[in-house]
Amino acid sequence: MGGDEIKFVQEAFDTNWISPVGPHITGFEEDLCRYNSIAHCAALSSGTAAIHLAMIILGVERGDEVLCTSFTFSGTCNSIAYLGAIPVFIDSEEETWNMDPDLLRKSIEDRIRKNGKKPKAIIVVHLYGMPSKIQEIMSIAREYEIPVIEDAAEALGSDYQGKKLGTFGDFGVYSFNGNKIITTSGGGALVAENAAWIQKSRFLATQARDPAPHYQHSEIGYNYRLSNVCAGIGRGQMKVLDERVKQRRANFDFYVKQLGNIPGITFPAEPKGMYANRWLTTVIVDPKKTGGITRETIRLALEAENIESRPLWKPMHQQPVFKDYPAFVNGVSDKLFEDGLCLPSGSNLTQVDLERIVNVIKSLF
Numbered sequence: 001m002g003g004d005e006i007k008f009v010q011e012a013f014d015t016n017w018i019s020p021v022g023p024h025i026t027g028f029e030e031d032l033c034r035y036n037s038i039a040h041c042a043a044l045s046s047g048t049a050a051i052h053l054a055m056i057i058l059g060v061e062r063g064d065e066v067l068c069t070s071f072t073f074s075g076t077c078n079s080i081a082y083l084g085a086i087p088v089f090i091d092s093e094e095e096t097w098n099m100d101p102d103l104l105r106k107s108i109e110d111r112i113r114k115n116g117k118k119p120k121a122i123i124v125v126h127l128y129g130m131p132s133k134i135q136e137i138m139s140i141a142r143e144y145e146i147p148v149i150e151d152a153a154e155a156l157g158s159d160y161q162g163k164k165l166g167t168f169g170d171f172g173v174y175s176f177n178g179n180k181i182i183t184t185s186g187g188g189a190l191v192a193e194n195a196a197w198i199q200k201s202r203f204l205a206t207q208a209r210d211p212a213p214h215y216q217h218s219e220i221g222y223n224y225r226l227s228n229v230c231a232g233i234g235r236g237q238m239k240v241l242d243e244r245v246k247q248r249r250a251n252f253d254f255y256v257k258q259l260g261n262i263p264g265i266t267f268p269a270e271p272k273g274m275y276a277n278r279w280l281t282t283v284i285v286d287p288k289k290t291g292g293i294t295r296e297t298i299r300l301a302l303e304a305e306n307i308e309s310r311p312l313w314k315p316m317h318q319q320p321v322f323k324d325y326p327a328f329v330n331g332v333s334d335k336l337f338e339d340g341l342c343l344p345s346g347s348n349l350t351q352v353d354l355e356r357i358v359n360v361i362k363s364l365f
């Protein structure tokens, strides 16, 4: 926490706005719009809820196909299944580890050929805060007239050529889950330039209550709004977002400086024009060049010192629950999962913490 969060929370208590409506929700939405230079925002209970509502508004229905990055967290694609739609997974390119534009084009043409119709939507992810090749992806999506949901759950604060991630697609999604670069304990947001869509998302998120003095419902609704108390935390967090990005990037720079010269250890570079929030510092360990040391050797050595690290996300096309869905794969995310590790990346790591971590890793070499 940055310090001001508790003042906003106290204000919610003092004014008795303990509710999923209230001035902090509006304030937090305005902060997010201003920060990202986007017109409209709905604060919601989670990033998953935001993706779910975006798909409903885009008309995704049972049996429709939705193209989705495979190398991601399950929160990206669970709501495709909530709707009875079919996820079609697209593998990554090597540079940013995100959706491969060539495979995206190939998959669209394949689905049109096989199904006689286009996929209903594309969900593109900016994993670990690294921008995807979003301009290429958007131009393919525009060519085929398929709407794009940009999952920037991990990428608040990142940008592509100065434009904030989450603002390229038809919809953008952020998450404020406890592990994210800023948090409201749990929460999310849906953003768009289209006012009617965001208005519709608020309506659906409030149990789809029709405008009437009594309770009347003409559509199925959801209870997906953020609490005014949590939005107060969010308003405080927005004040320290840029500082958090700086801290995360400093963690990354420290790891690269300390470990980047070890043969077989590589860190993902930031391609030209891209600015990554470095939400998590990730490292690739090539056992052919490290003399047999694997990412698991490193993970276990850290664990023995009570330091948590974690393999990269296991691709969705490898997940037991999703493995039977169509997938366009090229081996890139399989390899990343095999060789990649997320190092401790908290904004509150001290110099002593960081040195302890790199010393454990260095001792293996």
Ligand SMILES: Cc1ncc(COP(=O)(O)O)c(C=O)c1O
Pocket: 045, 046, 047, 048, 049, 072, 073, 075, 076, 125, 127, 151, 153, 154, 174, 175, 176, 177, 187, 188
């Ligand atoms: C890439 C990605 N998409 C979606 C989500 C879902 O967000 P939430 O946890 O707020 O539902 C997360 C994180 O939790 C995520 O990392």
